Amino acid sequence: MQRFTGLLIHRNASDSLLGVLDxxxxxxxxxxxxxxDNGSGADHLKxxxxxxxxxxxxPVAIELLEAGGNLGFGPGANAGLRHWLTTHDTQWVALAPxxxxxxxxxxxLMGAALGRRPRAGLACADVGDGSIPVMDxxxxxxxxxxxxxxxxxxxxxxxxxDYPHGTLMVARRATLEEIGLPxxxxxxxxxxxxxxxxxxxSLNPNNKIPAILDPDGPGGQPLALWESGAxxxxxxxxxxxxxxxxxxKRYETLQWLMFQMGGIGPxxxxxxxxxxxxxxxxxxxxxxxxxVAESARLLGVLDQRxxxxxxxxxxxxxxxxxxxxxxxxxLVEHYGAGELVDYPRFTQxxxxxxxxxxxPAVLRGLDMPPRG
Numbered sequence: 001m002q003r004f005t006g007l008l009i010h011r012n013a014s015d016s017l018l019g020v021l022d023x024x025x026x027x028x029x030x031x032x033x034x035x036x037d038n039g040s041g042a043d044h045l046k047x048x049x050x051x052x053x054x055x056x057x058x059p060v061a062i063e064l065l066e067a068g069g070n071l072g073f074g075p076g077a078n079a080g081l082r083h084w085l086t087t088h089d090t091q092w093v094a095l096a097p098x099x100x101x102x103x104x105x106x107x108x109l110m111g112a113a114l115g116r117r118p119r120a121g122l123a124c125a126d127v128g129d130g131s132i133p134v135m136d137x138x139x140x141x142x143x144x145x146x147x148x149x150x151x152x153x154x155x156x157x158x159x160x161x162d163y164p165h166g167t168l169m170v171a172r173r174a175t176l177e178e179i180g181l182p183x184x185x186x187x188x189x190x191x192x193x194x195x196x197x198x199x200x201x202s203l204n205p206n207n208k209i210p211a212i213l214d215p216d217g218p219g220g221q222p223l224a225l226w227e228s229g230a231x232x233x234x235x236x237x238x239x240x241x242x243x244x245x246x247x248x249k250r251y252e253t254l255q256w257l258m259f260q261m262g263g264i265g266p267x268x269x270x271x272x273x274x275x276x277x278x279x280x281x282x283x284x285x286x287x288x289x290x291x292v293a294e295s296a297r298l299l300g301v302l303d304q305r306x307x308x309x310x311x312x313x314x315x316x317x318x319x320x321x322x323x324x325x326x327x328x329x330x331l332v333e334h335y336g337a338g339e340l341v342d343y344p345r346f347t348q349x350x351x352x353x354x355x356x357x358x359x360p361a362v363l364r365g366l367d368m369p370p371r372g
Contacts, residue, residue, distance in 0.1 A: 001028065001029050001108075002029050002091070002092050002107075002108065002111040002112075002115070003029055003031050003090040003091060003092065004027065004029045004030045004031065004090060004092045004093065004094055004107050004111065004170075005030075005031060005032045005033075005034065005084050005088050005090045005092070005093050005094070006024050006027070006030055006032070006033040006034065006093075006094045006096075006107075007033075007034050007036065007077065007080045007081065007084060007093055007094065007095045007096070008024070008033065008034070008035050008036065008096055008097070008098050008100075009036050009038065009073050009076045009077055009080065009095075009096070009097055009098060010035050010036065010037050010038065010040065010044075010048070010097075010098040011037065011038040011039065011040050011070060011076075011098070012040045012041055012044050013040075013044070013098050013099065014040070014043070014044040014045075014047040014048055015047075016098050016099040017035065017048065017098040017099070018047065018048075018051055019099070019101075020098070020099060020100060020101040021051060021055075023101040023102055023103075024060075024101075024102065025055065025058070025059075025060045026104070027094075027102060027105070027106065027107045027108070028105055028107070028108045029092075029107060029108055029111065030060050030094075030107060031060065031061070031090055032060065032061045032062075032063060032088060032090070033060055033061070033062045033063070034063045034064075034065055034080055034083065034084065035048060035062070035063070035064050035065065035098075036065045036067060036076045036077070036079060036080040036083075037064060037065065037066050037067060038067050038069070038070045038071050038072070038076045039067060039068065039069040039070040039071075045064075045066075048064055049064065052064060065079065065080060065083055067079055073097065077095055080095075081093065081095070082240075085173070085240065085241060086240040086241075086245070087245070089244075089315075089316060090173070091172060091173045091315055092107075092111055092114075092170060092171070092172055092173065093170070093171050093173070094107050094110075094168065094169070094170045095168075095169045095170075095171070096167065096168040096169070097167070100167055100168045102168055106168070107170060110123045110124075110170040111123075111170060114170065114172055121171060121172055121360070122169055122170070122171045122172075123169070123170045123171075124167065124168060124169045124170070185368045185369035186369055187369040188200060188209050195207040195208065195209065202224070203224045203226065204224075204226035206226060208226065210226070210228055210231060211224065211225065211226040211231075212224070212225050212226075212231055213225075214234075214238075228261075228323065229257055229258070229260075229261045229323065232257065232319040232322060232323060233254070233257070233319065236318075236319050242317065242318050242319045242322065243318060243319055244313065244316060244318065249313060249316075252313065253312075253313055253318045253319065253320050256305075256312050256313070256318075256320035256323075256324065257319055257320050257323050259298075259301075259320075259324070260320070260323040260324045260327060261323070263298050264295075264298050264302075264324055264327050264328075265327055267291055267294045267295045267298060268295055268298075268327050268328075268330065268331045268335070270287075270291040271288070271291045271292055271295050271331060271335060271337050271340070271341075272330070272331070272334070272335040272337070274287055274288035274291060275288060275292075275335055275336070275337050275340065276334075276335050276336065276337075292337070292340045292341055295331065295337075295341050296341040296342060299328075299341060299343070299346045299349055300346070302324065302328075302346075302348075302349055303346040303347070303348045303349045304348075306348035306349060306351070306352050307348050309352075310352070310355070311352065312324065317359075321352075321356060325352070325353055325356045328349060328353050329353060329356075329357070331343075
């Protein structure tokens, strides 16, 4: 069953909020309900806290997040979403104003609709007879038309729309996480030895990619950083994303990140050298075969880890996936070494790599920086 967090944006309408509370608490899969309060009066806050106390110990935890003033619906929703992303591990969030009452199984139906459309990131409930579930995917909107004969959604009637309405919206975590930080990508061409330019060496004296320059680093000061593992940890900590807050899970994630840094990256890279680049012309194939065998072993370790899991750390997408899966894609698609390592036998790796390649940030990243 999909696990949801509910997010209600409230201001000075505790009667309306409490009037719809039961319809939220009865939703299948709802684990937590967060009320974001936009500067309500003391009486309204008291009523909400009393309701929270009355439902304490129930199957759905209720949480009050005070914004400290009237932010408005949009900024209040943003505050709630940031809180959800950094403190909760549910993969789905339902967002609504304080007077929205979902019908029975509303969240489950919306989540199921999104689950059938992996490239769709948002869905919103129809206000009325429920015959038109509206969905907004990563790249443009979709709306399913009802069949003319039965008034129920048809299997093929999808068309583009500009945006979903916000009366009650469900979003998958990946959609919100991958909105990401603003950045400007620059091509470092090895053909023209850009990696040896004074400008690049000022960022990375080791003349390797990647390297980043964050103008808003710690203490508001610019920070130049290189080595992909260090960059991933820094960005994860800066944004509060892709690295679990639980200490044990955090260290386990870092363990798999270092599995890439010390194993997958170096070994897969050597396969590329001996199979695709200059090493392919070496008559002695023993060096190539040594790296092929070790790469196949590492794929076996990864395949075993992914059995029964959506991602390396389970249902949470982390910097471990971001570090490892591009190397798997590179090994098979760019190096063309799938046959050498007997890639078809690693079925769990194939499954997860396929899901990874559908993620919106991945699709964008594969085209970055523009090659012109």
